[in-house]
Amino acid sequence: MNGIIDLSVLQVALAYIFVLITLAIVRIRGIRREKELIISSIRMTLQLILAGYALVYIFDYPSPLITAAIVLLMEAFAIYTIFSKFKAKLSSPLKRVIAFSMTLGTLSCLLYFLLVVVRITPWYSPQYFIPLAGMVVGNSMTGIALGVKSLLEGMTTQRALVEEALILGATPQAAAKSIINNTFDAAILPTINSMVGMGIVFLPGMMTGQILSGVAPTTAIAYQIAIMLGILGAVALTVIIMLQLGYRTFFNKEAQLNP
Amino acid sequence: MALFEFSEVKFKDLLDLPALAIEKERITTLVGPSGSGKTTILKLLNKMLSPTGGRIMFNGADLGRVNPVVHRRQVAMLSQSPVIFEGTIRDNLQIGLKFQEKDLPDDTVLLEILERVKLLKPLDSAAQTLSGGEKQRLALGRVLLLDAAVYLLDEPSAALDDQTEELIIEMINAHVRAAKKSLVMVTHSKAIAEEYSDTIIKIINGGRRWQEA
Numbered sequence: 150m151n152g153i154i155d156l157s158v159l160q161v162a163l164a165y166i167f168v169l170i171t172l173a174i175v176r177i178r179g180i181r182r183e184k185e186l187i188i189s190s191i192r193m194t195l196q197l198i199l200a201g202y203a204l205v206y207i208f209d210y211p212s213p214l215i216t217a218a219i220v221l222l223m224e225a226f227a228i229y230t231i232f233s234k235f236k237a238k239l240s241s242p243l244k245r246v247i248a249f250s251m252t253l254g255t256l257s258c259l260l261y262f263l264l265v266v267v268r269i270t271p272w273y274s275p276q277y278f279i280p281l282a283g284m285v286v287g288n289s290m291t292g293i294a295l296g297v298k299s300l301l302e303g304m305t306t307q308r309a310l311v312e313e314a315l316i317l318g319a320t321p322q323a324a325a326k327s328i329i330n331n332t333f334d335a336a337i338l339p340t341i342n343s344m345v346g347m348g349i350v351f352l353p354g355m356m357t358g359q360i361l362s363g364v365a366p367t368t369a370i371a372y373q374i375a376i377m378l379g380i381l382g383a384v385a386l387t388v389i390i391m392l393q394l395g396y397r398t399f400f401n402k403e404a405q406l407n408p
Numbered sequence: 409m410a411l412f413e414f415s416e417v418k419f420k421d422l423l424d425l426p427a428l429a430i431e432k433e434r435i436t437t438l439v440g441p442s443g444s445g446k447t448t449i450l451k452l453l454n455k456m457l458s459p460t461g462g463r464i465m466f467n468g469a470d471l472g473r474v475n476p477v478v479h480r481r482q483v484a485m486l487s488q489s490p491v492i493f494e495g496t497i498r499d500n501l502q503i504g505l506k507f508q509e510k511d512l513p514d515d516t517v518l519l520e521i522l523e524r525v526k527l528l529k530p531l532d533s534a535a536q537t538l539s540g541g542e543k544q545r546l547a548l549g550r551v552l553l554l555d556a557a558v559y560l561l562d563e564p565s566a567a568l569d570d571q572t573e574e575l576i577i578e579m580i581n582a583h584v585r586a587a588k589k590s591l592v593m594v595t596h597s598k599a600i601a602e603e604y605s606d607t608i609i610k611i612i613n614g615g616r617r618w619q620e621a
Contacts, residue, residue: 313491316456318481318554319507403458404476 153362165190204279213273220259220282224252227290234294238301240407242398246391247293254387255282255289262379284355284376285383288340292384293391296336300392303328304399312406321400329392336388340381347377409468411558411590412453417615418461423448425462425615430607432467435584435591437601440611446594447488449611450560453592454485481508484556488563488594490547492538497522497546498531504550513553524579525549526572541567545576552583558590566596573597577604 168190175182207215228248232239239247259282263269269277304311307328314324322329347353348370352360355376359369401407414428423445430436430453438446451457452464455476464471466479484504493503501518505511518531525545529538535546544567551559564580565573581604584591595601601608 309491310493312456313487313493314503314507316454316480316485316487317504317507317550318477318484320477323507403455404480405456405458 204275207275207279211271211273211275213271216273216275216278219275219279220256220286223282223286224255227251227286230290231294231297235297235301239297240398243297243395246394246398247297250387250390250394251286251289251293254390255286255383258379258383258386259285262375266375266379280355281376281379285380288380289383289387292336292340292388295339296332296388296391297395299332299335300328300395303332304396308406315404315406321397321404325396325399329396332392333385333388337381337385340384344377344381347373353377410465411467412592413465414462415465416462417452417459417464419445419448419452419457419459421614423452423614425449428609428615430590430592432590433588434606435581435593435604436607436609437605438592438594438609438611439596439598439601442596444611445614446611447562449615450485450562450592450594453558453560454483455479456485481554482556483558483560484551484554485560486548486551486562486564488566490544490550492535492543492546495535496532497527497529497535497538500535500546501531501550501553504554508554517553521549521553524552524583526575526579541569541572544568545572548576548580556589558592559584561591561593563594563596565600573600 168186172183172186174180175186207219228251231247231251232244259278262285263277263281264272267277304325311324311328315321353373356366356369356373359372360366399407409432410429411432411434412428412430414425417423417425417428438449440446448457452459455471455474458472466474466483471479493500498515498518501521502512505513515531522528522531525548527542527545527549529542535543538546544564548561548564551561559580561580565576568576577600580591580593583589593605
C-alpha cells in the first residue's frame with residue numbers, strides 16, 4: 150500500500166454520525182450527558198485542528214527551542230493534572246517531589262530512547278520528539294498518579310504500623326518499606342498488563358497509525374516494541390524516584406511522622 | 409549524672425515540666441490521673457515527640473542533638489495499645505530486631521521470652537487472633553527481646569487480670585534489677601507503684617504540679 154486515503158472534510162463530517170447516535174441514546178435514556186458530550190466533541194475537534202496546524206508549522210520549521218518548549222509544556226500540563234487530581238491532599242514538599250520525579254524520569258528515558266535507541270537526526274527532530282514525548286509523559290503521568298494515590302492511602306491506613314515500627318527503632322525508610330513496595334507494584338502493574346495484551350487484545354495506537362500511513366507492519370512493530378520498553382522504563386523510573394524522595398515528606402527530621 | 413533530666417520542658421499546652429530527673433538503673437513509675445501527660449512524657453523520652461520548649465538531657469547529652477533512631481534502639485518503648493503486625497507470633501517477636509538490623513535469635517530464645525511473658529502459644533500461630541491481653545504480652549516480649557539499656561513501659565499490665573498482672577510486673581522487676589537496666593513505667597495501680605518503684609512521680613495537670621514520693 151502506498152500512502153494513505155486522504156479524508157475530505159465531508160468524509161470527516163460523516164463520522165460525526167457516531168456523536169449523533171450517542172446523543173440519541175443518552176436523550177432517549179434520559180441520561181443527562183448531552184451538554185458534556187457536545188462540548189467534548191467540539192473541544193476534541195478544535196484542539197486537534199489547532200494541534201494539526203501547529204505540528205505542520207513545527208515540522209516545516211524545526212527548531213531545538215520550539216521542541217524543548219513543547220516538551221516542557223507537556224511536562225507542566227502532566228504535573229498540573231496530577232496536582233489537580235489530588236487537590237489539598239498533597240503537601241508542598243510532596244508536590245515538589247512529584248514535579249522533580251516526573252521531569253527527571255521522563256526526560257532521561259526520552260533522551261536515551263531518541264538519541265541512543267532510535268538515533269534521530271537532528272537530535273531535536275520534532276517529528277519523533279513530540280509524539281514520543283507525549284507517550285512517555287502521558288504513561289508516566291498515569292503511573293505517578295496511581296503511585297501517589299497508593300502512597301497517600303498507605304500512609305493513612307497504615308499510619309499506626311509505621312508509628313509502631315519507628316517506636317521499635319526502625320529508620321523511616323524501613324518503617325515505610327512495605328508501603329513503598331506495594332505502591333511501586335500498584336503503579337507499574339497497568340503497564341505490565343498492557344504489555345501482556347499487546348498485539349492480541351489490541352493493536353496499540355502508534356503502531357496502528359504507522360501501518361495506516363503506509364509503514365511496513367514489521368517496522369511498525371519494531372517501533373512499538375521499543376517504545377513499549379521505553380514507557381516501562383519511564384514509568385518505573387519516575388515512580389521509584391517519586392517514592393524514594395516522597396516517603397521522606399511524611400517524616401520530620403527527628404524521624405517522627407508529620408501530623 | 410541522671411539518666412534523664414528535664415529543664416523547663418514544654419510540649420504544646422499539654423505539658424509544662426520545670427524540672428524532673430530520672431535516675432539510672434532504677435525503677436521509676438509515673439502515676440497520675442488520665443490526661444495528665446504521662447504518655448507524653450514517655451514519648452518525649454524516646455523521641456517519638458520532641459519538646460516544643462526547654463531541654464531534655466540523656467546521660468548528659470542534649471536529646472535534641474541525638475540521632476532519633478539510634479536513641480530509640482537504646483531506649484525501647486512499649487506503647488499503651490501496641491500494634492501487632494501481620495503474620496505469626498514469631499514474626500512479631502522478630503520484627504523489632506529486623507527493624508534494628510540485628511541478628512535473629514533461634515526459636516529457643518523466642519520460646520523463653522514467651523514463657524517469661526506468660527504467653528504459652530506456638531510460635532507459628534497467627535498473632536492477630538490473640539486476645540487483647542495476649543497481644544499486650546506479645547508486644548512486651550518483643551520489646552524485651554531488644555535488650556535495650558532503658559525500658560519505657562506505658563501501662564504494661566492494663567489489659568491483664570490481677571493474677572497475670574502481678575506475675576508480669578514481678579518478672580519485669582526481676583529482669584530490670586538483675587540486668588541493671590533502667591525502667592520508666594506508667595501505671596494506674598498505686599499498689600504496683602508502691603511495691604516495685606524506687607521513685608514514684610505523680611504528674612498532675614500536665615506537670616504543672618508534680619511530686620516525688
